[in-house]
Structure formats: C-alpha cells, structure tokens
Amino acid sequence: MSDILKQLKGLKKVQPNKDWELSNRKILFNQIRAEQRIFQQNNSTWEFGRQSLKRTSTFIKLLIPVEAVAKPVGVVILVLALALGGGVATVSASLNSLPGDVIYPLKIMTEKVQLSLTIAPQDKTYLSLEFAGRRLDELGRIKDQDRATKAVNKFKENLDQVKNQLEGLDNSQKIEMAKTVGVKTTQYESALQKSSYLEEETIRSALHSIEEANTYALRVIIHKTQAEESTVSLKEATKLLQEKINRTEAKIMETASVRQVTATTGNQSESSSELQLILEEAKVDLANNNLEEALNKVVEISQQAIALELAKEDQKVDKMDIEAIEEPVSAEEILIEEEDNIEPIVDSLADIANDEIQTEEE
C-alpha cells in the first residue's frame, strides 16, 4: 500500500524538457514584458503620481509613525461608514444573522475588523476560538443543509486560524492557550454531536477540524512538558491525554455497537477490534510516560476510524449505484419478454380470424 504511494510520489520526476522550458519561457515573457512596457508608457502620468505619492508618504513617515496612526484612523472611518450607512443597529442586528442572510457578511466583516484591531497574539487566538463557537451556535439554529455547509466551512476557517495563531505564540503564552484550545474544542465536539439532523458528511468534516485542532493543542502541551521535565505539567499533560484516550475509546465502542446492530461484514468488526488493540498500546505508552507515542497512536486510531467510515459510506453508495442501474435494465427486460410473448398471441389471433372467415364462406 505505502509502496504504491511511494511509487506515485516518484512520478514527480516527470518534468518538462529543459530546452523546451527555456525557449518557452523566453517566448512567453518577451511577449508579456512587451505588453507591460506598452501599458507603462500609456499610464506614465498615473505612474508618476503614484511614485510621488510614495515619496510623500515616506516623508510623512519620518514625521509621524504611520503604523500607530493607521489603526485608529481605520476605526474612525469604519464608525463613520456605519453611522452613515445603517448605523450601529445594523451591526447588532447582524450578530443574530445566519449564513445565507443578507446581513451575514456584515457579521463576518465585523469579526474580521475586531480581529485586526486586536494586537496581543493570545487575544487574537482566543477571539478566533470564540468566533468558531459562534459558527457552532449558528449551526444549532440552522435547519437547511446548504446554510449548514456554509457555517461548517466558516467554522473550519476559524479553527484553522486558531491553529495558525497558536503556532505563532511565544512559549509562555503558547501552553496556556493550548490548554484553552483543548478545553474549548472538547466542548465544541460534544455540542456538535448533539445536532443530529445535519448530514453525516457535514458533521464529520467539522469533527475532523476539531480533532485536528485538539490534537495540535495537546501536542504543544506534551512537547512543552518534555522540554521542561517538570512533574507538575507532566501530571497535567497525562491527565489531558488520558481524557482524550477515554473519549476515543467511547467513540470506538459506540461505532462498534452500531456495527453489531446493523450486522455488517466480518472484516469491519475485525478492524474495530484492531483499533481497540492500538488503543490498549496507547494506554501502555501513557502508563510508561511515552506521551508522544501515545498521542500518535490516538491520532492513528482516529484516522483509521475515518477510513472505516468512508469505506462504509462507499459501500452504501456502491449499493445505491447498483440499484439505480438495475432498475432500467429490469424494465427493459420486461419489455423484451413481452415482445416475445406478443408475437405468438398475434399469430394465434390471426389463425382464429382466418378460421372464422373460412367457416363464414362455407
């Protein structure tokens, strides 16, 4: 399996011929640079204006630190714009809006502004985390699939931001924030599992993002713990990991019991017991304080669980495909059978008619 993937990666060596690449680049960029020159000649006055503006702004920069002024100026402009075009009422009304609503983009924009006005990196991370929570709130109030997908996409965006921002934090802030991310994502997970009316696919993709962020946070904590070798944080990290293992175990048990009810094929229950085996190994690692190893195993379990789910779904889809194909075929078959039957009937009818004519003639 991994052999195929390795071989596939080797196909990257398929590359354009160097001679062709050179000549093609030359031809293409000769043309493009010529276009650029013509454009610049036609717009030289504009270009000059732009350049002089640049020079002026460099001069102003020497007098006033622009960066310090830019943000407050931005705020004033924004406030003015809001006051003139709809006002604060619109913004607060937009807070209750849902994806697909006309004023929803305003809500997202307000969040973005809020984020860009926040300077402290850990506050930024926290805000993104809160915004992700808002998306889940919205998801809870949405009843149609289209909007739900939008909300989930935004939710994933927010969580991605959290991850990126967390990555950029200083060491001291990083671990505190990682803990918060861990707690919050766990809350989000249980909240999401309650919204049962959504399509499985939607929930699964949101859960996947949560899992990623959660794992990342835990990894940060574990790394930090190992680097410091302090017993207090080790205890804490162990506890967090233990909780994660417990949650994973609960999930495996749940899916295993569902499988038993639906009585699916043997190899799937085999796979789920395989998952349990890895889980046991993870527990042993945890007991031996091999936190990183244990976490890797938990990640492997969730990845395999996803693969299993996908395989199950695929089987379902395959079944549906077959049914869809079978229907018209069987209808055709009926027609063909009927055609076969019609001919003898027509023949015998003709015979009877002939007989009647003959008797009448007699």
Added chain:
Amino acid sequence: MMRVREKILISKIRSHKDADAFEEIYNTYLEPIYRFVYFKVSSTQEAEDITSEVFLKAWQYLSDRSAPQVRNLQAFVYRIARNLVVDFYRDRAKRNEVSPEVSLELSDKIALPKTAAEKIHDDLMFWEIEKNIKHLKDEYREVILLRFVEELSTTEIADILEKTVGSTRVLIHRALKALREIVSTNKKFDQENE
C-alpha cells in the same frame, strides 16, 4: 504558494501588468501543470503545446482588468489546463484522427540516478506504476495525480474539479481502491507467468 502572496501577485498583474509577478506564478505552476497535462494527453509534444497555452491564457485573463478577479489561483490555473485538454480532444475528434494508443513515455523523462543498479530499480518501479496508472480511467488518474503526486488537499482538489469536498473524497477513495486492485491483479498475473 501562500494565499496572501497569491492575492498580492494577482493584484499586481491586474493593476499594472507586472511581468515579474506573473513569472513567480509561472515558476510555481509550470511543473505541476505540465505533469497534469502530460498524464492526460500522454505525449510530450502535446503536453508542451498545451502547457504554454495554459500560461498564455492565464496571463491574458489575469492582466485583463475588465475580467472578474480570480479568487483561487491554483484552481484557476488547473481549470484552464483541464479546459484546454478537453478542447484538444474535441478538435482531434473533429479532424477524425486515429487516437494513438495511450503510452506514457516515462522512462526517458526521469532524471538518471547515479548507479546503474539504482537506475534499473527506479526504471522498474516507474515502469510498473506507469503500466498500472494507464489502466485507470481518466477521472481516477486525475485525482490520483493531484492527491498523491502533487499532494494537494481534498479541498484544493474539490476546487479544481468544481465538486463538493465529500464527493471528491469518495472519488479519491475509489480511485485508490481501483489502483490497488489493478496492482494486485497484475502481481497475480506476473506470478502465474513465472
């Protein structure tokens, strides 16, 4: 390439036809697009022609201020390539040319490894994967290439193919399954012949 960087490049090209900005895009996408086209048309000559057309079209569109602004550069470039390949096959069908047997001339594209033994091993590996990938239908070969050779994410592939993430994931899953099946039947066949 980072999304933000791409946005800057796009706006540079759009606002003052910045050739340097376009060259950055060209450098990033030349190889992947060439491979993508190559595995669809299976001929070096055609792949080269189509690839240069892709970048010319991309430039024309990006530098045209009246055209709608491109949001996702990667998906945009790949989509141009896909459309041009479709055009290429349509034209050929019109001209009634006999379609040549799909043959991926891989071995002469591969940079030669240092020792002879390594070379033979590599050639064998490529020959095998080339043979196997040839048997996949175009739809599958496309996602296999994007996912496992170019290592794009499912979301990125979904954007390129203009499909939902869910159906793309199922497509990748099936493509891999199909490839695995081909590999195992070929292995069996080889073993029986030995």
